[in-house]
Amino acid sequence: MDSADLQALRTAIRCVPDYPKPGILFRDITTLLGNAPMFQLAVAELSRPWADRQIGHVAGIEARGFILGGAVAHRVGAGFIPIRKKGKLPHETVRVAYSLEYGLDEMEMHRDAIEPGEQVLLIDDLIATGGTAEAAVKLLRGLGAEILAACFVIDLPELGGARRLQALDVPVHSLVAFQGQ
Numbered sequence: 632m633d634s635a636d637l638q639a640l641r642t643a644i645r646c647v648p649d650y651p652k653p654g655i656l657f658r659d660i661t662t663l664l665g666n667a668p669m670f671q672l673a674v675a676e677l678s679r680p681w682a683d684r685q686i687g688h689v690a691g692i693e694a695r696g697f698i699l700g701g702a703v704a705h706r707v708g709a710g711f712i713p714i715r716k717k718g719k720l721p722h723e724t725v726r727v728a729y730s731l732e733y734g735l736d737e738m739e740m741h742r743d744a745i746e747p748g749e750q751v752l753l754i755d756d757l758i759a760t761g762g763t764a765e766a767a768v769k770l771l772r773g774l775g776a777e778i779l780a781a782c783f784v785i786d787l788p789e790l791g792g793a794r795r796l797q798a799l800d801v802p803v804h805s806l807v808a809f810q811g812q
């Protein structure tokens with residue numbers, strides 16, 4: 632991506648201080664999604680490294696990962712898998728617990744969503760501590776997926792999420808990085 636496109640993407644992301652609580656600078660991608668050229672650019676750049684690869688499925692993490700992951704899946708010619716908060720999927724699921732800042736949460740996917748050995752791309756809007764993406768990696772690998780990469784529009788490198796995934800041998804691709812939390 633050239634530097635003008637990169638700058639345009641950065642500018643399209645709205646920063647909301649003290650949301651959802653004091654001290655958090657929320658990186659709001661609704662402004663990017665609502666801007667057609669920027670949405671197209673983000674999806675094109677997330678998809679570009681995989682143009683010549685055989686992707687079995689793209690897995691997106693609820694909820695913003697559904698919007699981006701669905702568009703990337705369409706572009707790379709793969710099916711889409713939703714990774715959801717617990718209790719939302721109707722068929723037989725596999726579940727993993729993961730820690731949030733306060734307490735635990737759980738995410739699920741359908742047990743029959745992938746075939747063992749499939750190449751899967753994982754997509755979310757943002758990686759911070761990496762706890763959410765790590766849980767998704769565990770779910771997918773538990774069903775035999777080979778994770779080609781985890782892809783994000785935004786990385787907050789100071790929070791160490793990319794390093795955490797790389798330590799699990801998951802390559803990480805992100806489009807823009809912001810300093811701080």
Ligand code: AMP
Nearest residue numbers: 656657658757758759760761762763812
């Ligand atoms: P983490 O598990 O710490 O990597 O957090 C990643 C998840 O939390 C992603 O699904 C993000 O959408 C959300 N998230 C964490 N921090 C922020 C932030 N500063 N702005 C927007 N979303 C965030």
